[in-house]
Amino acid sequence: MAIEEMELLDMTFDKKYLKEVLCQLKETKYFYPQPATKIVNNVKDVFTMTPDEDYKNMLDELKELAEHVKLDTSSVKEGSIHFAKEDYRKALDDVTKEVKQYLDIKEEFVTERGQNQAAYEILEGLSNTELNMDEVKECEYMEARFGRIPRRNKDKLDYYRGQSIMFLDLGEDAKSVYCLYMTTKAAILKVDNIFQSVGFEEIEIPDFVHGRMEDAKKELLEEIESMNASIRKADSRLEGIRDAHEEELLKMFADLTFAARIEEFKVFVVDYQSKYAIYGFVPVRVAKDIKKAFEKYNVEYQDLPADIYGDQQIIAPTLTNNYPWAKPFEAISKVKQSDHVDTTLATAVLFILVFALMLGDIGLGVVLVLLGLLMRKKTSGKMINVLGIASFVGGLIYGDAFYSIHLYPSVIPVADAFSYQRFINAILLLIVGQFCIGKVKAIYNEQSMINKVFSIKGVVGIVMGLAVAAYVAIAVDTTWHVSYLPLVVVLVLGIVLNFIKKALDKKQ
Structure with a gap:
């Protein structure tokens, strides 16, 4: 198959059609726009465009808002660019203000519930001890701290066993160890510092918690349930806001998503003050179809050679037109735009024939297909x-x-008996095949007939390589005893011809 012939297409159009042209550009396949910063050559009064970040910022705000009110945006279809940004800004601010009112209330309840749940864990642990909460709080000569530390840091406290610290493990969950530590008032600052170093987080025990432990726990559970009810009420209010504005928010989401994507294409626009222009590479075979797609916007076209801006590092992409089953082998053939031939098909056929005829096996085939399916998102998997x-x-x-x-x-x-020789032969054939394909490609790309024939990269190189491969195959795969003189003659003759070529090059 062939490498696509590319050209650089200059599209110039009236400024009033900017949004429409950018929308069409987004939908156009095989058009590869180039950044305007590479096209503009410090010419006075010629500018590049900068995308308007307002659309992206508004979209980010809307995504955050949708998350808070549980608005499903996964099935939103593509929007339109025909809307007033100021109207969307105001509508978004109004809904955000309404949501924030209940969101702040909810977060306050969630924080308080978390504190009460942590306090409940402390009381649960104290229930299994003989300590009295009121006595601990009112101790005259000792200071006590209730809290939790990360489970991973619990063992670090072993290094401080010699300190005057009373440590009580009150239970743990998946992440934390709930605990109580006490020490003298004189040593409390030092001990506080020790526990802070291991990630201690103090838990405030509510003032209403006192007396019998079971009564205190019951009261805490009632408080937690009250918080849950308040959180559910806040969620209900947020869902009500979502339902009231759902249609408006979804349309806004679709339009802003589309507008933000269109804005990204402004980096390809060159501003000539009176008109705009976009430069992009297109395959020659589809250039007419691409021009036809933009014709309703009165676009003026100029077809330029693909390498016209090569000095400005504007390089055409390399496109190949290969069969789907051969396309993954482009990773091996590594075709460049400067090449005159695409060796992908030859590479694919070589590998397929080797795996079919030399490594053919039902079990290996099944294993490779399963492995390929697991890696199907990668080129190597295909x-x-x-x-x-x-x-x-x-x-x-x-x-x-x-x-x-x-x-x-x-x-x-x-042959009836399996031999590892099949694998060795397969590897040798792949190496020799790739060598030959590479040499043919180099010969095809070479302009000089002398280099095509007498260069190590030309016909001489192929003959030398095949001679070495033949002798290696005879040595590995047979018991024949052959003279190495012909091989030496071929190699020496090839080197001599290469020196003659270099001498001719210098004379030229």
Whole structure:
């Protein structure tokens, strides 16, 4: 398959069509716009455009608001650019103000509930001791602290066992250890510092907690339930706001999402004061279709060579037109825009034939296909899938599973015994095949006929490489004893021809 021939398309249009052109640009496939900052050459009175961040900021605010009121925006369709930004700003501020009123109330209740739940955990732990809450609070010569520390830091307190500290473990949950520590009033500051170093968080015990422990716990539970009821009421009010403004908010979300995306395309706009222009690479074969898509906006076109701005590092993307099953192998062929030939198809065929005919096995094919499915979002996963199918087909031909289970006689003649030589031969064939493909590509890209023939990267290089490969294959795969003289002659002759080529280059 071929590399797409690219051109740089200059589209100039009236300023009044800016939004419409940007919307069309967003929908246009195979148009690769270039940043305006690369096009503008410090020419006086020629400017670039900066996206309006207001749309993005408003969208971020709306996303946060939607999260607070549990507004589902997942099914919102694409919006429109035809709206007044000022109207959306006011509407968003009004709804946000209304939501914030109940959100602040809810957060206050959530904070208070958390404090009461922590205090309940403390009381729960004290229930299993003989300590009296009132006596602890009213102790004249001792200071007490209730709180919690991260579980991971509990062992660090072992280093302070020699200190005058009374530590009581009151229970723990998934993250914290609830505890009480007491010490003398003279040592309290030092002990407070010790516990702060291990992440101690003090828990205030409400003033109403006193007397019998069970009564105090019951009172705390009632307070917690009261907080829960208040939180549910606040949630209900927030849901009411959502229901009242749902249609308005969803339309706003769709329009702002679309507008923010369109604003991103302003970085490609060159401002010539009287008109705007956008420059982008397009494949020559679809240039007419792209021009037709913009024709209703009175766009003026100029077709430019793809390398016209090469000195400004504006490089055309490399596009190839390969079959879907061959496309993953572009990662191996590594085609560049400067290449004159796309070797992806040849690379794909080489790998597929090697995996089918030399590594063909039903078991290997199934394993590779499963692995490819697990990695299906990556290019390498798609390549593994293709090779797995090739190996599976080869396995059907040979009737083998995992190279040890013979399900039925092979369709084509093959050695009965499995040998690791098959893997070695497959690797050698891939290396030689890739070498030949690379050399053919280099010869095709080379302009000089002398270099095509006499260069190490040309025909001479291919002959030398194949000669070495042939001798390696004979040494690895056979018991033949052959003379190395022909190989030496080929290599020496290749080196001599290469020196002659360099001498000719210097004379030219």
